Amino acid sequence: MNLRSLTGIKPTGMPHIGNWLGAIKPALELTKTYDALYFIADYHALTITPAPEAMKNDTYSVAATWLALGLDPEKAVFYKQSDIPQVFELCWLLNCFTPKGFLNRAHGYKDKLAKNKELKKDPDEGINMGFYSYPVLMAADILLFSADVVPVGHDQKQHLEFARDFATRVNNFYQVDLFKLPEPRITENSQTVVGLDGRKMSKSYDNTIPLFCTEKQLKKITNRIITNSQDVEEAKDPDKSSVFLLHKIFLDDAQAEDVKKIYTAGGMGWGKAKSMLFETLNEQLKNPREEYNRLVADTVYLDEVLKKGAEKARAIAGPFLEKARKIIGVAS
Numbered sequence: 234m235n236l237r238s239l240t241g242i243k244p245t246g247m248p249h250i251g252n253w254l255g256a257i258k259p260a261l262e263l264t265k266t267y268d269a270l271y272f273i274a275d276y277h278a279l280t281i282t283p284a285p286e287a288m289k290n291d292t293y294s295v296a297a298t299w300l301a302l303g304l305d306p307e308k309a310v311f312y313k314q315s316d317i318p319q320v321f322e323l324c325w326l327l328n329c330f331t332p333k334g335f336l337n338r339a340h341g342y343k344d345k346l347a348k349n350k351e352l353k354k355d356p357d358e359g360i361n362m363g364f365y366s367y368p369v370l371m372a373a374d375i376l377l378f379s380a381d382v383v384p385v386g387h388d389q390k391q392h393l394e395f396a397r398d399f400a401t402r403v404n405n406f407y408q409v410d411l412f413k414l415p416e417p418r419i420t421e422n423s424q425t426v427v428g429l430d431g432r433k434m435s436k437s438y439d440n441t442i443p444l445f446c447t448e449k450q451l452k453k454i455t456n457r458i459i460t461n462s463q464d465v466e467e468a469k470d471p472d473k474s475s476v477f478l479l480h481k482i483f484l485d486d487a488q489a490e491d492v493k494k495i496y497t498a499g500g501m502g503w504g505k506a507k508s509m510l511f512e513t514l515n516e517q518l519k520n521p522r523e524e525y526n527r528l529v530a531d532t533v534y535l536d537e538v539l540k541k542g543a544e545k546a547r548a549i550a551g552p553f554l555e556k557a558r559k560i561i562g563v564a565s
């Protein structure tokens with residue numbers, strides 16, 4: 234049997250090229266050598282209670298994105314978290330082994346507390362229990378399927394540590410080997426993607442390039458990348474330019490060298506640099522974009538794919554949870 238790779242993606246708007254390079258691409262790579270379980274973490278998105286329409290549309294958008302970028306639903310198990318009731322039962326079991334103080338130290342919660350303090354609000358204002366226990370639900374997602382590796386961004390490292398800790402507590406308390414300890418597979422550091430303003434590309438900075446938009450929008454967005462005010466004639470330093478740093482990610486070494494020469498030779502304005510980037514990006518996104526547009530309009534197909542995936546996932550989750558129920562003594 235192959236090792237298992239598992240990851241979850243929250244349905245919160247159109248994924249951007251940072252998500253693609255940092256999370257989606259490495260996860261797709263793992264499907265070649267691992268049994269992959271990739272899911273849409275819709276109940277995690279509910280902790281920030283998006284409107285029902287947004288929940289629906291963003292779920293389809295994430296599903297279509299993964300499929301358009303090459304996820305094969307026959308090979309990987311691709312499902313919606315909310316379709317797997319066992320996740321939520323296991324979540325309760327884990328809750329009962331989670332020291333409250335642990336969750337007090339979770340980064341997401343601490344950030345919210347700090348923000349409230351800054352704004353001189355009640356420390357817990359706007360924090361619901363779903364948000365507070367977010368890491369427990371995430372541990373349930375992972376432990377239910379005995380994942381070996383979990384491809385995630387650097388920001389999820391603490392969540393993985395929590396999952397390992399909860400698993401160990403349960404295993405030790407019942408003196409069993411029920412839960413496998415998952416390994417994080419952190420990909421983000423190897424290739425941090427710069428955003429339009431030169432900071433890390435992130436939705437929270439509002440500096441992203443969406444993966445799938447029209448050609449026209451892509452052109453407009455790439456034109457918004459911030460540059461210095463050097464004249465056309467001046468030689469430019471590629472390694473200090475967000476335009477080049479972005480461009481380079483999509484080029485092989487030889488191509489990157491060629492583009493570098495154009496920068497250092499002088500005589501190239503920023504408009505030209507941006508349009509070279511646009512051409513490369515557009516070339517690589519053209520086919521998946523068409524596929525995305527076709528898929529996102531076919532919600533009947535997407536529903537069918539996710540339904541089949543959920544059946545496969547439940548076939549793993551059901552027997553596993555039964556084992557857990559026996560161990561804790563609620564089933565015999």
Ligand code: TRP
Nearest residue numbers: 239240241242243274277371374
């Ligand atoms: N918390 C993850 C994020 O925000 C999403 C997620 C939910 C997840 N459950 C998971 C990731 C399980 C990996 C494994 O990106």
